[in-house]
Amino acid sequence: MSKRINATGILLILVTTIFLFVVGFGRVHREEAKNVYIVYLDGKKIGLIEDRDNLYNLIDQEQESIKKEFEVEKVYPPEGLEAIEYITYNKNLKSVDEIYKIIEEESTFTIKGYTITIKPDDGEAKYINILNKEDLEPALLDAIEAFIPTEGLQAYINDTQVEITDTGKTIQNIYFDEKITIKESYLSVNDKIITNQDDLTKYLLFGTLEPQEEYTVKEGDTVSTVAFENKLSNAELLIANPRLTSINSLLSPGQKLSIGLINPQFTIVEEAEVIADVETAYDTVTETNNKLTTSESYVRQQGVKGKARVTEKVVSKNGVITTLFVSSTTTLSDPVSKIVVKGTRPSYNWGNIPPAASSTDWGWPTISPYVITSYFGYRWGKLHGGIDISGSGFGSPIFSATEGTVIKTYKGCPDRGYYGSPCGGQYGNYLEIETSQGLIIYYAHMKNNIPVNEGQTVTKGQVIGYMGDSGSSTGTHLHFEIRDVGGNKLNPCKAAFAC
Numbered sequence: 411m412s413k414r415i416n417a418t419g420i421l422l423i424l425v426t427t428i429f430l431f432v433v434g435f436g437r438v439h440r441e442e443a444k445n446v447y448i449v450y451l452d453g454k455k456i457g458l459i460e461d462r463d464n465l466y467n468l469i470d471q472e473q474e475s476i477k478k479e480f481e482v483e484k485v486y487p488p489e490g491l492e493a494i495e496y497i498t499y500n501k502n503l504k505s506v507d508e509i510y511k512i513i514e515e516e517s518t519f520t521i522k523g524y525t526i527t528i529k530p531d532d533g534e535a536k537y538i539n540i541l542n543k544e545d546l547e548p549a550l551l552d553a554i555e556a557f558i559p560t561e562g563l564q565a566y567i568n569d570t571q572v573e574i575t576d577t578g579k580t581i582q583n584i585y586f587d588e589k590i591t592i593k594e595s596y597l598s599v600n601d602k603i604i605t606n607q608d609d610l611t612k613y614l615l616f617g618t619l620e621p622q623e624e625y626t627v628k629e630g631d632t633v634s635t636v637a638f639e640n641k642l643s644n645a646e647l648l649i650a651n652p653r654l655t656s657i658n659s660l661l662s663p664g665q666k667l668s669i670g671l672i673n674p675q676f677t678i679v680e681e682a683e684v685i686a687d688v689e690t691a692y693d694t695v696t697e698t699n700n701k702l703t704t705s706e707s708y709v710r711q712q713g714v715k716g717k718a719r720v721t722e723k724v725v726s727k728n729g730v731i732t733t734l735f736v737s738s739t740t741t742l743s744d745p746v747s748k749i750v751v752k753g754t755r756p757s758y759n760w761g762n763i764p765p766a767a768s769s770t771d772w773g774w775p776t777i778s779p780y781v782i783t784s785y786f787g788y789r790w791g792k793l794h795g796g797i798d799i800s801g802s803g804f805g806s807p808i809f810s811a812t813e814g815t816v817i818k819t820y821k822g823c824p825d826r827g828y829y830g831s832p833c834g835g836q837y838g839n840y841l842e843i844e845t846s847q848g849l850i851i852y853y854a855h856m857k858n859n860i861p862v863n864e865g866q867t868v869t870k871g872q873v874i875g876y877m878g879d880s881g882s883s884t885g886t887h888l889h890f891e892i893r894d895v896g897g898n899k900l901n902p903c904k905a906a907f908a909c
Contacts, residue, residue, distance in 0.1 A: 444497070446460055447462045449491070450492045451516060453490070456512050456513075457503075464506045465487075476519060479599075480521055482522070482541075488518055519599055520598055523540060523595060524540050529590075538613065539595070542605075545606065545610050549614060553615050556652075556729075557649075558584065565581075566584060577685045579684045582682055583680075587678075588677060590676065614675050616670055622669070624667065624669065625666070633648070633658070633659055637788065641671075641793070642669060642791075650667075650669065651668055654667075671791045677727050682726070685722075686722065687717055688718055690741075690745050691778060692745035692746060693748070693871075694748045694749075694772075695748065698754045699752070699754065702753025704755065707750060711747070716778070718739050718742055719739070720738070721736070721739075722735065722737070731800070736802075772907060774907070775808055775888060783798045786899075793899065797909070798889055799887060803886070805877060806876065808875040809873060809874065810869065811906065814867070817844045817850070819842075821839055821860050836882040837854035837882075838883060841856070841860055841862065849893065849905075854890075855878055855879060856875040856888070857877070857878035860875045861875070
């Protein structure tokens with residue numbers, strides 16, 4: 411009996427001891443469990459800390475240089491930093507100083523700012539970081555004024571445009587080709603952050619804040635000569651130098667001009683109605699006289715250009731006309747033909763015969779009225795080696811400006827569209843005519859129903875094609891280009907026409 415009691419007692423003591431040990435062990439561990447924060451940087455665990463706020467406060471306190479540089483009151487953790495609350499018994503905690511040093515070595519801190527997104531319909535978005543949201547609207551207006559004169563822009567914005575009674579321009583619509591949005595962001599201090607309105611305007615126009623190359627004005631320089639020598643259009647040089655008010659601005663020797671190539675980060679579209687008086691080309695008529703030798707000729711009547719009042723629907727992008735449609739025309743004065751008399755009697759003095767008068771008599775290549783929308787010269791850093799003629803309408807005839815031989819034709823492009831496509835190269839449907847003097851005349855962006863063929867001889871005034879919008883074209887127009895025997899591009903307004 412005593413043995414059974416003793417065994418039972420021992421068993422009871424053992425069970426009680428185990429129970430108290432388990433309960434006590436659990437109580438000890440429950441008392442040691444605590445709330446901590448697991449810190450991740452760009453998805454990688456970098457340690458445990460006891461207090462998240464202490465870490466954030468330390469980051470802010472240690473970045474006085476950033477606060478001074480950007481003139482902000484607070485600096486924030488990197489965008490990829492996360493501190494997630496966690497309950498653990500793990501005693502292996504890091505101090506906020508240790509975590510701070512890891513962050514400082516592996517990432518960059520941030521400040522509050524804004525990100526501008528400029529997104530075209532069919533291209534990659536551009537992103538611009540700015541410190542102050544209030545800088546965007548005035549900077550955009552300043553940049554737009556580089557392409558649309560201030561007076562006209564403000565009249566459009568304020569709805570104070572004056573009705574046209576004679577000639578003039580009415581802006582009907584102004585808008586961006588891209589979608590422009592702005593949102594608040596945490597910006598890495600290592601990224602480019604624009605901190606003021608003037609810098610934002612400069613970046614919107616040039617795509618950089620780097621100092622632009624300068625040119626020192628020499629004696630005899632003009633806005634046009636400086637622009638051309640530095641591969642800029644007149645408009646681009648004026649944009650880069652706002653103090654120059656027009657192409658006729660006087661330059662002084664020693665004056666410094668910015669010759670930086672603009673690279674607008676946006677596309678401002680202007681739709682306008684323009685009523686203008688334009689000149690209409692006169693024809694050159696040749697008469698024969700058998701009393702004169704073939705080496706003799708004279709002008710019996712000087713040509714006089716006519717004048718017409720045209721109403722144009724014009725679309726411009728960043729100041730460059732891309733589409734022009736003449737909606738109405740009123741003749742103010744008819745042109746007077748130039749009459750050249752040429753001899754037909756054979757001459758036997760072959761030693762020093764001057765060129766025939768017809769070698770310098772050029773016929774205008776389109777019907778009237780017309781508008782030259784782009785002249786010979788540089789634009790966007792590339793030479794525009796001819797003139798662009800618009801206004802005569804899609805499908806209107808194109809005439810040969812000279813006598814010559816067709817040496818090349820390309821007819822494989824659609825009549826419209828395919829901007830930037832390799833179809834026919836940048837010229838789209840085009841032909842080349844070689845004159846007897848070795849000049850090569852290019853007629854580009856035509857419709858594909860070109861009525862002449864390679865090897866065919868054409869005469870001045872003969873229909874050689876029809877106005878189109880093929881190849882790298884932004885609207886219906888004829889690109890007319892002249893190259894000499896060495897392949898150099900000549901200014902048609904000096905080599906052929908008085909335009």
